[in-house]
Amino acid sequence: MRMLVVEDEKKIAEFVRRGLKEEGYAVDVVYDGTQAYFLATTEDYDLIILDLMIPGMDGISLCQRLRDDKIATPILILTVKDSVKDKVLGLDSGANDYLTKPFAFEELLARCRALMRKYEVSAPGKLLVSDLELDLLSHEVRRGGGAVSLTAKEFALLEFLMRNEGKVVTRTMISEHVWDIHFDPMTNVIDVYINRLREKIDRGFKKPLIQTIRGRGYVLKE
Numbered sequence: 001m002r003m004l005v006v007e008d009e010k011k012i013a014e015f016v017r018r019g020l021k022e023e024g025y026a027v028d029v030v031y032d033g034t035q036a037y038f039l040a041t042t043e044d045y046d047l048i049i050l051d052l053m054i055p056g057m058d059g060i061s062l063c064q065r066l067r068d069d070k071i072a073t074p075i076l077i078l079t080v081k082d083s084v085k086d087k088v089l090g091l092d093s094g095a096n097d098y099l100t101k102p103f104a105f106e107e108l109l110a111r112c113r114a115l116m117r118k119y120e121v122s123a124p125g126k127l128l129v130s131d132l133e134l135d136l137l138s139h140e141v142r143r144g145g146g147a148v149s150l151t152a153k154e155f156a157l158l159e160f161l162m163r164n165e166g167k168v169v170t171r172t173m174i175s176e177h178v179w180d181i182h183f184d185p186m187t188n189v190i191d192v193y194i195n196r197l198r199e200k201i202d203r204g205f206k207k208p209l210i211q212t213i214r215g216r217g218y219v220l221k222e
Helices: 010-022 033-042 059-068 084-092 105-115 152-163 171-178 189-201
Strands: 002-006 026-030 047-050 075-079 097-100 126-129 132-135 141-143 146-148 210-213 217-220
Touching: 002 010, 002 033, 002 171, 010 026, 010 105, 026 033, 033 047, 033 059, 047 059, 047 105, 059 075, 059 084, 075 084, 075 105, 084 097, 097 105, 126 152, 132 152, 152 171, 152 189, 152 217, 171 189, 171 217, 189 210
Parallel strands: 002 026, 002 047, 047 075, 075 097
Antiparallel strands: 126 132, 132 141, 141 146, 210 217
């Protein structure tokens, strides 16, 4: 899953970015509302974490403009403004959730998961395809009852494939959701990670789940 963090306090931005990347998310960080608006309208994000007091375009204006432009990406406001009036204004501007600073990172993660839970169509907190199971909370992966050990990036790639079960995903789609904006599309990194997943997920099983669609991309299905 790919997130956009909009925060002008660089220490906080780096803290959030690092924590989210450790959880396997792809994260882009910007420090002003104008740049955030550009990225939010030109890139594909699964969640936006937004401070209100930012230069260029304040958070409330950014929220309103994105909703006016029919950008439906979930927005979590993260701010020091903690009055009821501020919270009502933030939610009415189009945000989906509101968290005040200082905050516990564990709570931030839980709220992020809750906002993205609409994508989970299996059991709560889990993705299931055939005998492959991915637990979004514990980050455990099992196939045929056996545990599969994955790196954070392998986990993120598998999660994206499973969320798009039965759909062909291109390398561009993968790079947009699993890697950040600095990813070099000319490298063979995606192919390398797909091959790693195949070794760990499909090797030893009669029915491979990860398939290559020549000239288009990849699909995970039974």
